[in-house]
Amino acid sequence: MNTETMAAKPPHAQLLQVQVRYVAKAKPFEDRMAPETTLSSLKSKVLEFFGLTEGNVGGGTKNYNFVYNETTVTDLSLTLASLAGSEREIKLKLVEQLTQG
Amino acid sequence: MATSLELDLFEVQLGEVAKLPNASRWKIQREKVVPLGLLVTMHPASNPADLYQARLRWNGDLFGPFSLQFINPETGADREASAWPNCAGFSPTAFVACIHITEEGHRLHPEWRANPATRFPETDTPVTFAIEAVQTILDTSYQGRHP
Numbered sequence: 001m002n003t004e005t006m007a008a009k010p011p012h013a014q015l016l017q018v019q020v021r022y023v024a025k026a027k028p029f030e031d032r033m034a035p036e037t038t039l040s041s042l043k044s045k046v047l048e049f050f051g052l053t054e055g056n057v058g059g060g061t062k063n064y065n066f067v068y069n070e071t072t073v074t075d076l077s078l079t080l081a082s083l084a085g086s087e088r089e090i091k092l093k094l095v096e097q098l099t100q101g
Numbered sequence: 102m103a104t105s106l107e108l109d110l111f112e113v114q115l116g117e118v119a120k121l122p123n124a125s126r127w128k129i130q131r132e133k134v135v136p137l138g139l140l141v142t143m144h145p146a147s148n149p150a151d152l153y154q155a156r157l158r159w160n161g162d163l164f165g166p167f168s169l170q171f172i173n174p175e176t177g178a179d180r181e182a183s184a185w186p187n188c189a190g191f192s193p194t195a196f197v198a199c200i201h202i203t204e205e206g207h208r209l210h211p212e213w214r215a216n217p218a219t220r221f222p223e224t225d226t227p228v229t230f231a232i233e234a235v236q237t238i239l240d241t242s243y244q245g246r247h248p
Contacts, residue, residue, distance in 0.1 A: 018189075023233040024224035060218025068108070070146035070240040095237050096145035099219045100190035101210045 016080050017089035020051045020066075035081035039066060043076060046094055054058065063097040066092075103136045107163040114228035119135055121229060123236055132156070137163060139228070142174065143236055145186065145214055145243035153186055153239070157231050160204060166221045167231050168204040170196060183246045193247035196224050 016034040022029070022040070029049045047054055047064065054063055066073045066080065068083055068090075084090040103111070115131075118124060132138030137159035144152050156179065158168040171185045171193075172178060185193030190200040197205045201219045213219035224230045 023237070024222050024226065024230045026229075027228050041170070056219040060216050062218045067237060067241065072241045093233075093237070095241075096222055098189055098238070098242075099201035099213065101206055101213075 016084055016087075018092075019089070020046050020078065020092045020094050022046075022052075022094040023049055029094075033080060035079060035084070037080050038074065038076060038079050039080075039083075040076035042066075042080065050094070051070050060099075065097055067093040067095055103159070103163070107159075108136060110163060111159075111228060114226065116234060117226065122221060123231070123233065126236070127232065129232075132158070135160075137143040140172070141232055141235070143232075143239060147240070147243055148245075151186070151243075151246060153184070153203050155235055157235070158204075159227070163227050164221075164224065166202060166204045166207045166208075167227075169198045169231075169235065182247045187244040187247050189242035190238075200238075202231070 014035065016035055018029075018033050022028040029046050031045070043064070043066070048098050052064060055061065072095075073083070073092075080090055115129070117131065118127075124135060126143060128142040130140040132140060135158050141155045141157060142152055144150070144153060152174070154172050154174040156168075156170045156172050159165075160168055161163045170179045173181045173184045178184070180196060181192040182196075185196070187193065190206070191198050197209065199206045199209055201207070201213050202209075202221060207213055209222070210219070214221075222230075
């Protein structure tokens with residue numbers, strides 16, 4: 001294995017354990033992901049996992065947000081590492097943005 | 102009228118609620134008069150001392166919009182604006198949480214049901230979903246108790 005290959009694939013121990021719960025579904029999204037993974041990238045995978053579509057849906061707009069430690073995270077350029085700090089696992093919630101009357 | 106299937110699922114779901122990470126934050130009581138009804142004492146993450154008693158009732162379909170009211174825990178009164186938190190979509194003086202997951206919201210906006218973007222989300226965990234959704238609203242949009 002050359003050094004380039006090693007750099008492209010972080011060792012298993014460096015990966016973060018990621019869990020995302022969508023409150024409408026019983027089974028959470030779980031994966032081991034590189035610390036530099038952005039929330040934007042994670043969100044794509046999570047929406048696909050739960051079978052959700054964001055944006056224009058049936059003439060209206062549907063959006064989903066991550067919640068981390070009871071705070072909505074809107075900056076999707078953040079990396080998993082920047083949220084997790086020294087922790088090796090990160091747990092997020094996916095919530096549907098409210099439609100208000 | 103709740104079906105036997107809904108009643109059975111309701112019981113199962115209550116067991117699931119107790120296993121949630123947030124479960125220690127809630128005091129949950131069954132309603133005596135409504136089979137699919139709960140009283141949930143909860144607080145916003147930002148203000149743990151601000152306790153609210155949410156009354157959740159599934160008057161129609163357990164998998165559909167639920168009624169959400171905030172009641173006075175001392176008297177049980179459900180028409181007191183001061184029992185309500187100020188949160189996104191809530192109108193405490195009208196006693197309405199006008200959001201797309203509540204029965205009250207859909208009553209005011211029947212057009213929501215026909216639109217995929219605003220209809221009630223598909224869920225296989227209706228009770229945990231309802232409690233967690235209300236908790237998330239409290240955690241992310243709380244602006245204090247209504248006077």
